[in-house]
Amino acid sequence: MTESHEHQRVVAFLLQLVGLYVRLFRLGELLSAPFAMRVTPESPAREPDLVFVAREHLARLTNEFLIGPADLIVEVVSDDSVYCDRVDKLGEYELAGVREYWIVDPRPDKPRAGFWVLDKTRCYQSGAVGKDGIYHSTILPGFWLRVEWLIAEALPDPLVALAQVVGPEKIMETIRPQGG
Numbered sequence: 001m002t003e004s005h006e007h008q009r010v011v012a013f014l015l016q017l018v019g020l021y022v023r024l025f026r027l028g029e030l031l032s033a034p035f036a037m038r039v040t041p042e043s044p045a046r047e048p049d050l051v052f053v054a055r056e057h058l059a060r061l062t063n064e065f066l067i068g069p070a071d072l073i074v075e076v077v078s079d080d081s082v083y084c085d086r087v088d089k090l091g092e093y094e095l096a097g098v099r100e101y102w103i104v105d106p107r108p109d110k111p112r113a114g115f116w117v118l119d120k121t122r123c124y125q126s127g128a129v130g131k132d133g134i135y136h137s138t139i140l141p142g143f144w145l146r147v148e149w150l151i152a153e154a155l156p157d158p159l160v161a162l163a164q165v166v167g168p169e170k171i172m173e174t175i176r177p178q179g180g
Contacts, residue, residue, distance in 0.1 A: 009155055010076045010106045011049050016158035018050065018074075021143050021165065024174050028054040028071070029061065036065035037073075039096040046089065050074035052139065069096040072139045077105040090116065094124045100139045104150045111151035142166075 011032065019030045030052050036045035045065060052072035053061055060068040073093055093101050094116070101116040101124065115127030117138050129135045129147055137143040144165055149156050163171060 004078060006106045006108070007076050007078050010104055010150060011074075013149070013155045013158055013161075014050055014074055014076075014104075017145070017161050017165075018052065018140070018143070020158065020162050021140060022052065024162075024166065024171065025141070026055065027140060028052060028056075028058060031066075037070055038065050038067055039069060039092075046092070048073040048089075049076045054139070069093070069098045071098070072100045072102070072137070073098050074102045074104065077103060077107065090124065094118070094122070097122065100127070100137060106151055113147050113150045 015030065015032050022028060022030045030050060032051075033047040033049050035051060036047050037051055038045050048070070050073065051066060051070040053066060054071040057068070057071060060066050073089075075089060090101065090103075097118065099118050102113065103116075104113045105111060113135075115129070115135050116124040117127045119125045127135060127138070133147050134144050135147060137145075142165075145161070149161060166174075
């Protein structure tokens with residue numbers, strides 16, 4: 001299946017933004033499709049657009065696939081994946097224990113983003129987007145993003161977005177060599 005230019009742009013933006021954040025704070029590993037996740041060794045494989053595995057779960061990664069649930073999954077909707085992303089995968093990821101699930105729909109006629117977070121009963125609840133249009137991740141400590149970034153015609157530069165999320169001073173403090 002060939003993905004649209006818009007799909008690829010949103011995936012690339014999130015891969016860079018979230019990937020830089022994960023690397024900056026050494027939170028784990030962010031992988032992109034095609035990399036398979038199997039909830040159990042026998043279960044069918046899924047290849048989410050983005051898969052985040054927290055540092056404490058890196059042992060779940062093999063060279064071929066992730067065994068067990070990711071901590072965060074991002075799916076970017078395509079014309080042929082709407083039902084699968086919003087219904088099939090939503091239920092499957094909830095049952096599997098994926099702690100946070102983002103669905104981004106950048107299609108020109110339906111731009112929107114939704115966020116789901118597992119509650120204490122292991123059921124998904126809608127992740128709240130503030131009145132300011134900002135979503136705060138429950139899995140990536142301190143990470144937030146503006147929903148408009150995901151559905152805008154012109155996506156922001158990932159480095160500029162990262163500087164807004166983290167702050168330039170914090171970025172410099174974090175990457176400054178020790179003892180320097």
